[in-house]
Amino acid sequence: TIEDFGCGGGLLSESLARLGATVTAIDPSIPLVESAKQHSQRDLQTQSIDYRGGVTIEDLSDSLLQDDDSDHQYDVICILDVIEHVTDVNSMLRAASKLLKPDGILFCSTINKTLKSHMITIVGAEYVMRYLPVGTHDWNLFQSPQDVRERMKRAGLVEVGVNGMVMTHPRLDGTWAWRLEPTDTDVNWIGSYRHDT
Secondary structure (H helix, E strand, O other), X not given: OXXXXXXXXXXXXXXXXXXXXXXXXXXXXXXXXXXHHHHHOOOOOOOOOEEEEOOOHHHHHHHHOOOXXXXXXXXXXXXXXXXXXXXXXXXXXXXXXXHEEEXXXXXXXXXXXXXXXXHHHHHHHHHHOOOOOOOOOOHHHOOOHHHHHHHHHHOOEEEEEEEEEEEOOOOOOOOOOEEEEOOOOOOEEEEXXXXXX
16 A cells, blocks of 8 residues: 655556555645546546545544554555655654554655755756746755654654666756666655664
């Protein structure tokens, strides 16, 4: 079972469902989730996604784990491109830790707090190329792998590994090619975490 927090329009949720996963997808935005639900109905493999709009991970944790019921925990939790938009990251990670099975894995991706990330994601993507609306990102909310490692530790999770997500062929036409790079976490990066046993 996989929980996709911050599912937005369902891009990751649908990909995971097509791979055979049982997916619960939540997002605080009701309109985004409604759009994702509608899109998922077009494909038999994605119709079973359990979409929940207007829900935070804290809400999900509170509603599912009222009686310490481990039947409502997940094998995998994905928090991808979310924490740079959240004001109480610690609360979110504590809730995620509670929802993660003892042998589960949590994936978290975000943007590092570096000058390079500011230039690429805010100046470049928002102001120059207009890939994103101006104001999408707040550099003050960006998190380094070290920052997230400490936050995960406070939530009872330990780092398994971290890799940068590096563009191999940045293009001006909007197409992207990426690779994982353990030595370059300057901009986008992804980490995996498990319970500290």
